[in-house]
Amino acid sequence: MKTRALATGIAVALSLTAAGCAKDDTSTTTESGATLINGGTLTICTHLPYEPFEFTEGGEVVGFDPDVLKIAADAEGWDTEVVDIGWETIVSGEALNTGQCDVSAGAMTITDEREAVMDFSDPYFEATQALMTKAGSGITSLDDLAGMSVAVQDGTTGADYVRENAPDDTKIVSFEDSALMQQAVKTGKTDAGVNDNGLLNYFVSENPDVEVVNEFKTGESYGFSVKKDSNDDLLTIINDAIASDEYDAVYEEWFGTAPSE
Structure with missing residues (x-):
């Protein structure tokens, strides 16, 4: 286990956003077909802290979840930004529906209730x-x-x-x-x-x-979520990151062992 960011670093900004406040629609569709609220940046909603999955260190958000999503962002040449908001705003799907982020993360268990209001990635942690x-x-x-x-x-x-x-x-x-x-x-x-x-x-x-x-x-099982019925291409990019060798390396960095098969 570790208490610092990966040696390669992860430059994610911590933003405080009032729950329930919808943003003006500035979303764009990328070349890969994914929709982002801020073109060129994968915006991630989470609720801090939840070590070792996401927490603040040295003014930046670090942890297993942002590192996994950074694999997806890097594959597309995107930056990443993390928005810290209330947990209920995340699990209700409101954060996604009001355009506060592209993907929700937070060691979030996939449940039938949550799947009714969000689309989930493949499981990435048991x-x-x-x-x-x-x-x-x-x-x-x-x-x-x-x-x-x-x-x-x-x-x-x-x-x-x-x-x-x-x-x-x-x-x-x-x-x-x-x-x-x-x-x-x-x-x-x-x-x-x-x-x-x-x-x-x-x-x-x-x-x-x-x-x-x-x-x-x-x-x-934990999953990352995107807005219901609207961002399948982003889910594909995230699922590819979960299935990658880079995911295995990030898992071992944070938990000290390789993920079980």
């Missing part, structure tokens, strides 16, 4: 839900959280999993972003936290006072 606690807590399962508290992140499949599977008397504390959710566990504000395994395993590697004590096989 994920499970993980349970994180303070080191040595003695908690090993959701059942152990009866009468205790657990942190989740708003609008995530992890939050849904906890609501469906935790004991009825578990106190579920919801946070707007992953950093707040993780800090709640680290500082003892909650007894445990549940979120995607890639996120929590990375956090544990940097914070030895917490540990992942269990993972739950939920059959989840």
Whole structure:
């Protein structure tokens, strides 16, 4: 794992955009047939931070997701720009529908509900839900959280999993972003936290006072999304990036191993 950008660098600008504010239509169709809201630049919506998938370092957005999308952009000779907006604006499809970006990213699980409002790329990361606690807590399962508290992140499949599977008397504390959710566990504000395994395993590697004590096989896959029924050529370019040797190299840079077949 790593905490810096790839040696080749990734020049993406961090922009703050008010959720729900549509932009004037300046979109163009590229030679490859893909539609971009700003010709020559692939504009990416995400919600920060979500290490190691996307986070800010040295004034730039870095992480696995922007690096994968940079493979797609480089193949077309495009620049990249990252826009940080609310997670609900992303998963509802509003960010794409209002022209705030060309593609949405954010370790986003492909679900039927989301596929109804967005078109997804091929899966690019297999994920499970993980349970994180303070080191040595003695908690090993959701059942152990009866009468205790657990942190989740708003609008995530992890939050849904906890609501469906935790004991009825578990106190579920919801946070707007992953950093707040993780800090709640680290500082003892909650007894445990549940979120995607890639996120929590990375956090544990940097914070030895917490540990992942269990993972739950939920059959989840992440995908990048584009506006519904309107940008198949961009999806093809992104899928080609996911299938490339460059993707394998980026995966190994961020996670320390080659992707499983």
